[in-house]
Amino acid sequence: MTTSTNPPAGTENIELAGPETPIERLLATFMVGDTHFGVDALQVQEVLRHQPMTTVPLAPPDIRGLINLRGQVVTAMDLRRRLDIEGETDPSEAMNVVVRTDDGPISFLVDAIGDVLDTSGRELHPAPETLREPLRSLVTGVHQLDEDLLLVLDVKATCRPAGRGSSQVQAA
Amino acid sequence: MDELDEIIAEFLVESSENLDRLDNEFIDLEEDPTATEVLGSIFRTIHTIKGTAGFLGFANLESVSHAGENLLSKLRDGVMTLDSELTDVLLAMVDAIRSMLAAIEETGSESEGDFSELISRLSAYAAGERPDGADPSGSDAGGSVTESAGEEEVSAGPDGPGEQAAVAEETPVAASKGPDTSANDARAVTVEESDPPAGSDPSDAGPEVEVEASEKAEARPGADTPSSAPAPAAPTKKATRGPSQADSSIRVDVGLLDQLMNLVGELVLARNQILQHTSLNMDATLLATTQQLNLITSELQAGVMKTRMQPIGHLWARFPRVVRDLSNTCGKKVRLQMEGTDTELDKTILEAIRDPLTHILRNSVDHGIESPPERLAAGKNETGLLRLRAYHEGGQVIIEIVDDGKGLNVEKIAQKAVAKGLITPDRLARMTDREMANLVFLAGLSTAEAVTNVSGRGVGMDVVKRSIEEIGGTVDIQTEMGVGTTLTLKIPLTLAIIPALSVTCDEHQYLVPQVSLVELLRIDPSSSAPGIENAGGSPVYRLRGDLLPIVYLRDVLGLERIEEHSEEVHNIAVLHADGVTFGLAVDSVNNTEEIVVKPLGPHLKIIDAFSGTTIMGDGTVALILDAAGIARGAGLLIDEAADPLAEAIDEVSGSAGDNHSALICTVGGQRIAILLELITRLEEFSWDAVEKASGRDVIQYRGRLLNLVNLADVVAGAEQSGASRPKNLTVLVHETGDRFYGLVVDDILDVHEADLATAEPGLVPGVMCSTPIRGKVTDVIDIAAVVEAAAGSERVGV
Numbered sequence: 021m022t023t024s025t026n027p028p029a030g031t032e033n034i035e036l037a038g039p040e041t042p043i044e045r046l047l048a049t050f051m052v053g054d055t056h057f058g059v060d061a062l063q064v065q066e067v068l069r070h071q072p073m074t075t076v077p078l079a080p081p082d083i084r085g086l087i088n089l090r091g092q093v094v095t096a097m098d099l100r101r102r103l104d105i106e107g108e109t110d111p112s113e114a115m116n117v118v119v120r121t122d123d124g125p126i127s128f129l130v131d132a133i134g135d136v137l138d139t140s141g142r143e144l145h146p147a148p149e150t151l152r153e154p155l156r157s158l159v160t161g162v163h164q165l166d167e168d169l170l171l172v173l174d175v176k177a178t179c180r181p182a183g184r185g186s187s188q189v190q191a192a
Numbered sequence: 193m194d195e196l197d198e199i200i201a202e203f204l205v206e207s208s209e210n211l212d213r214l215d216n217e218f219i220d221l222e223e224d225p226t227a228t229e230v231l232g233s234i235f236r237t238i239h240t241i242k243g244t245a246g247f248l249g250f251a252n253l254e255s256v257s258h259a260g261e262n263l264l265s266k267l268r269d270g271v272m273t274l275d276s277e278l279t280d281v282l283l284a285m286v287d288a289i290r291s292m293l294a295a296i297e298e299t300g301s302e303s304e305g306d307f308s309e310l311i312s313r314l315s316a317y318a319a320g321e322r323p324d325g326a327d328p329s330g331s332d333a334g335g336s337v338t339e340s341a342g343e344e345e346v347s348a349g350p351d352g353p354g355e356q357a358a359v360a361e362e363t364p365v366a367a368s369k370g371p372d373t374s375a376n377d378a379r380a381v382t383v384e385e386s387d388p389p390a391g392s393d394p395s396d397a398g399p400e401v402e403v404e405a406s407e408k409a410e411a412r413p414g415a416d417t418p419s420s421a422p423a424p425a426a427p428t429k430k431a432t433r434g435p436s437q438a439d440s441s442i443r444v445d446v447g448l449l450d451q452l453m454n455l456v457g458e459l460v461l462a463r464n465q466i467l468q469h470t471s472l473n474m475d476a477t478l479l480a481t482t483q484q485l486n487l488i489t490s491e492l493q494a495g496v497m498k499t500r501m502q503p504i505g506h507l508w509a510r511f512p513r514v515v516r517d518l519s520n521t522c523g524k525k526v527r528l529q530m531e532g533t534d535t536e537l538d539k540t541i542l543e544a545i546r547d548p549l550t551h552i553l554r555n556s557v558d559h560g561i562e563s564p565p566e567r568l569a570a571g572k573n574e575t576g577l578l579r580l581r582a583y584h585e586g587g588q589v590i591i592e593i594v595d596d597g598k599g600l601n602v603e604k605i606a607q608k609a610v611a612k613g614l615i616t617p618d619r620l621a622r623m624t625d626r627e628m629a630n631l632v633f634l635a636g637l638s639t640a641e642a643v644t645n646v647s648g649r650g651v652g653m654d655v656v657k658r659s660i661e662e663i664g665g666t667v668d669i670q671t672e673m674g675v676g677t678t679l680t681l682k683i684p685l686t687l688a689i690i691p692a693l694s695v696t697c698d699e700h701q702y703l704v705p706q707v708s709l710v711e712l713l714r715i716d717p718s719s720s721a722p723g724i725e726n727a728g729g730s731p732v733y734r735l736r737g738d739l740l741p742i743v744y745l746r747d748v749l750g751l752e753r754i755e756e757h758s759e760e761v762h763n764i765a766v767l768h769a770d771g772v773t774f775g776l777a778v779d780s781v782n783n784t785e786e787i788v789v790k791p792l793g794p795h796l797k798i799i800d801a802f803s804g805t806t807i808m809g810d811g812t813v814a815l816i817l818d819a820a821g822i823a824r825g826a827g828l829l830i831d832e833a834a835d836p837l838a839e840a841i842d843e844v845s846g847s848a849g850d851n852h853s854a855l856i857c858t859v860g861g862q863r864i865a866i867l868l869e870l871i872t873r874l875e876e877f878s879w880d881a882v883e884k885a886s887g888r889d890v891i892q893y894r895g896r897l898l899n900l901v902n903l904a905d906v907v908a909g910a911e912q913s914g915a916s917r918p919k920n921l922t923v924l925v926h927e928t929g930d931r932f933y934g935l936v937v938d939d940i941l942d943v944h945e946a947d948l949a950t951a952e953p954g955l956v957p958g959v960m961c962s963t964p965i966r967g968k969v970t971d972v973i974d975i976a977a978v979v980e981a982a983a984g985s986e987r988v989g990v
Binding site: 072073074075076077078079080083085086087088091092093094095097123124126181 | 457458461462700749750751790793794795796798799801802805806807811812813814815
């Protein structure tokens with residue numbers, strides 16, 4: 021619970037401090053635009069400040085590039101574009117939330133890192149019906165926090181590239 | 193319990209290795225049935241399996257190997273001579289043992305299969321009976337006994353009772369051989385070490401060996417009291433055999449090697465970064481240390497790579513058996529000759545070429561080599577020669593499969609390819625013999641007149657080609673009618689670390705794998721030689737008399753071109769992939785590097801132009817270009833001039849959806865598509881041929897009238913090509929039940945796959961649907977509607 025939205029300068033890695041609460045109940049949270057999102061902390065490998073990135077021509081728009089994570093090549097996904105949230109995240113200032121997937125780690129580019137929240141005792145409300153796509157299919161539920169709403173993201177579904185390959189017209 | 197599992201696992205690994213060896217030893221033996229050394233080795237292998245099986249309580253396995261052992265002991269002692277029939281039954285035993293081992297591996301216990309038939313067959317042969325009433329241990333066997341008895345330490349009389357005695361005596365001999373056989377095992381070493389004193393006193397050797405035997409192998413009642421005669425025989429025999437492989441090698445889990453390999457890859461990257469850093473530094477000590485680090489890393493890399501290397505002989509070990517079985521089934525005589533079995537390849541690559549190689553081999557035996565009468569009639573030796581040859585060349589491994597069979601009927605293949613519509617007759621006319629031979633790699637082309645149970649199993653030649661190309665290799669075929677066929681596979685040594693050329697485009701580095709690189713060109717427009725020229729809108733370069741299509745990397749990557757192409761100096765990397773050669777124009781060419789290939793994530797795999805990524809010396813991520821993907825993206829693999837193989841493969845791979853070949857044409861400046869299946873012919877007429885009939889334009893065509901339909905009248909947005917009419921009329925001929933219609937277009941551009949499943953239905957009459965073809969939305973013309981409209985207006989006009 022020590023992380024804040026303004027990490028001290030010079031800190032490369034913000035370790036997710038695990039308190040005594042069981043880790044299954046923890047959500048790592050971050051901001052994309054004005055929206056507060058949370059993902060299962062178990063699936064978060066690490067959180068990094070901005071990393072140098074190699075852009076990939078012809079890539080889907082939400083894939084901003086590739087970063088070198090200690091010798092591992094990690095795909096960086098612009099969550100704002102992935103979730104179709106208005107505005108632009110400046111990739112040169114974005115924070116990286118690196119999540120584990122079956123196909124290796126993927127880095128979510130987000131605007132700011134939030135607290136790690138203990139959700140035990142809090143009720144997960146179903147996402148409102150009015151939520152628009154693609155959020156609707158990617159948000160598993162909503163936590164009502166004191167100050168705002170926390171949308172819980174399905175990491176696996178968010179990272180899934182399916183369905184978007186067809187929009188890429190490659191000859192043959 | 194765990195310990196026992198471990199023992200079983202060890203037993204399984206060891207036995208399967210031994211069985212692989214057995215296959216070959218049997219084949220060797222068939223050629224030279226008197227090779228007692230080989231026989232002895234076979235006998236020991238089976239004996240070890242029997243012993244361990246008994247110890248571990250695998251009763252079935254024990255009884256089968258026991259029956260086999262009995263038969264083998266007869267052979268070894270020269271009571272019988274190995275012939276083809278005996279080899280068959282012994283190989284059947286090996287197969288049975290193998291299947292039992294597989295069952296044990298899977299379930300941990302023996303399968304309940306019934307092997308009594310096999311056992312009784314083995315015993316029958318061992319007892320000298322032949323099911324078909326063939327000559328038992330008659331004159332033939334008797335002769336060989338006298339011949340080989342002298343060589344063996346057991347002196348047994350060839351006559352009936354003597355034979356019995358030999359068998360009885362055999363048991364202890366076999367038992368005392370227990371430790372001998374298990375010299376593969378580290379524990380056996382201790383026996384060997386304690387042997388010298390024991391050997392001096394034969395009476396001591398007995399118990400010594402026996403303890404090991406009961407511990408290692410099994411304690412059969414007969415082994416309890418080895419007679420003093422055979423006991424000393426064991427040590428002496430041991431001495432003659434060389435040290436076993438096991439003494440100098442250990443087993444390592446492949447997963448661990450993979451991990452090591454990855455770590456070394458990281459180390460290489462870190463080393464590269466340090467090297468770059470220190471090159472700016474003046475500190476002498478640091479520089480020296482870095483140099484040291486550099487050397488050590490390189491050596492470590494080479495060393496670790498080596499651990500993953502396996503001799504190709506590993507893979508080939510089972511081929512003699514494959515060829516033997518196959519040639520027996522086909523009624524052919526084939527001699528397999530293998531050269532360069534110690535040529536080393538990365539394990540993963542070895543795995544990858546296993547199936548393709550087997551298939552090629554099967555093909556050669558089944559289709560390549562003729563039956564003995566045919567061969568004799570052709571003036572050849574009745575035994576066909578199949579030669580496998582492997583060697584290193586230019587950082588690659590070359591594998592040649594050469595047969596002296598009948599060769600491919602190139603003409604027939606070509607005709608078939610045309611008949612199946614895989615290539616056009618035009619294209620065929622321009623093909624060399626070698627190109628025609630390579631047509632066998634086309635999907636959907638089988639040259640076998642009749643499908644035997646051998647051909648058509650597993651993979652086809654097109655899959656062979658594709659699986660070899662998947663690992664960055666190439667396949668080539670050369671053939672001469674009546675003389676033979678040579679298949680040449682060129683395969684990279686390893687997949688993990690490859691040499692690549694680094695190029696720059698739009699300030700980013702990209703890497704071109706060295707395998708696809710042919711040469712580098714620098715075209716200076718200030719020189720007098722013609723630079724990049726324009727051939728019908730496509731940039732080409734005259735390279736030593738050939739036209740080299742030029743592809744701009746900036747176009748491929750969807751980046752903006754910086755300036756007019758014709759004025760700048762061009763750096764061109766000539767690439768070869770999938771049978772096409774093309775020039776890739778890049779901003780600048782840097783240097784070659786050894787790179788560690790890392791796969792692309794699932795989001796980026798869909799991009800054809802890249803095959804992977806790597807991390808450069810400065811820590812940045814760079815993309816590896818895929819020459820084949822670029823060629824495809826640029827349409828080089830699809831148009832007429834392209835490689836017919838890739839073309840056909842494209843067709844096949846594209847056949848998944850609702851795909852149709854569409855003819856891309858221009859009409860009055862508009863790009864349209866017409867389904868190729870609706871067009872009978874493409875014709876060109878001069879304007880003089882156009883005549884009027886019922887007030888409409890017609891051309892006399894094949895004895896009938898070709899009704900011209902100007903598509904410019906139909907296509908929305910097309911400009912009427914009034915004044916600037918071309919010299920000739922390009923006409924697509926469409927045939928309805930009773931009439932020929934000629935659809936007039938300005939230009940035919942290309943043929944492409946169009947996926948109609950995803951197409952938007954057309955909104956304007958005459959447009960069937962709109963779909964992106966090669967990245968541009970193109971209207972597909974509804975010919976039926978157009979023709980109907982034309983016919984309608986015709987009627988109205990009349």
